[in-house]
Amino acid sequence: MEYKNLIAVMCLKNGMAVTSRENFEIAGDWKELAKFYNESGVDKLYVFDLSDTDMEHEINLHTMKELCRIIEIPIYGAGNIKQLDDIKKILYAGCKGVILNSEEHDLIPLVQEADKRFGKEKILVSMETVDLIFKHGKEVKEHIHKLVVLNEDIVESLENITDISFSVILSGCKKERWIEILKKDCVTGIGGDYVSNPETDVMKLKRFLSSEGIQTQKFESSMDWSEFKLNADGLIPVIVQDYQTCEVLMLAYMNEEAYNTTLALGKMTYYSRSRQELWIKGETSGHFQYVKSLTIDCDKDTILANVSQVGAACHTGNPTCFFQELVKKEYITKNPLKIFENVYNSIAQRKQQPREGSYTNYLFDKGLDKILKKIGEEATELVIAAKNPEPEDIKYEISDFLYHMMVLMVETGITWEDIVEELNQR
Secondary structure (H helix, E strand, O other): OOEEEEEEEEEEEEEEOOOOOOOOOOOOOHHHHEEEEEOOOOOOEEEEEEEOHHHHHHHEEEEEEEEHHOOOOOOEEEEOOOOHHHHHHHOOOOOOOEOOOOOOHHHHHHHHHHHHHHOHHEEEEEEEEOOHHHHHHHHHHHHOOOOEOOOOHHHHHHHHHOOOOEEEEOOOOOHHHHHHEEEHOOOOEHHHHHHHHHOHHHHHHHHHHHHOOOOOOOOOOOHHHOOOOOOEEEEEEEEEOOOOOOEEEEEEEEEEHHHHHHHHHOEEEEEEOOOOEEEOOOOOOOOOEEEEEEEEEEOOOOEEEEEEEEOOOOOOOOOOOOOOOHHHHOOOOOOOOHHHHHHHHHHHHHHHHHOOOOOOOOOHHHHHHHHHHHHHHHHHHHHHHHOOOHHHHHHHHHHHHHHHHHHHHHOOOOOHHHHHHHOOOO
């Protein structure tokens, strides 16, 4: 099934989000906008760099890179792309693709080179007229993946002269026109300022489009409610965990209405046994739980929900409802992520609360140059150990190197989360 995408647009000026390509009024905190797009049901984000100078271009590229770190939906970078190196910088920032301007004079040689270097699927071109198709239709079809239409008046013309698919970015939301455009086979998505507005209920818009026969990406259950095994109250328990850390956050219950509302909104919705009513988690506190996945267990009597948690899951303000320890046996964790986090946290604590005689504090006191010197020494010792392969020596030297690397991370304010996000972009 071919889904139609809803696309948000963010314009950057001096590293900040502005209203449009013509209006440089600040549109809001770009980080907050990014969170909204990531959780609201938006399918893609087009980011336009409106820079006038090389310095501003670098600032906007930095913001684009940060956007790619905190957003999971595909991002496409546009604006100020004049040479292959500009394309490389945008892709290396983490963008899924680039959007070139059809009005650039050297466009065709650039897309040919970009196709050869990075692949056709990463190359899009924005258009306000159909001139490019008339002049270079063959080259466009050969080297460009999709088109981005910035002028709705050319939609029908473009549909008649090329079979290349395209998305349409326009102002406002004239629903009849949106339906007309989205029903065209050549159109893959639509968006603009309406989808970009945090006041827009994107999931509601998707439900409306679905009622008009337009399929969009939304939550659809692979099983009917009647297939679940319910408890004596007609409810099913839901275990909720953080989708990134897998930490268990809470336990709640759903009835059929709560389950269907969860699918419709993309926000975890439960049935309160005490109040005998439906409740959307976070509706009063703002601590919403955005659905990432719902999984049923083997007996079909318990749901496991992976969510993106805003704020704290527990009404007490604790991150998780499971914080009161009853019984505990000391054990050594074998979870690599936990070990890295524990060592990192110990190093960070030592920096904040120095202890006399601590080697870690000695490194922090001596400063960055000393830390870097030690990393260089440890890297050399690791190389020597690897050239004389004794597993125990290599293991020891790797551990030493990782420890000093984490001291550097704490000193420079880099977290394991930063590293994981960077690796995810590669």
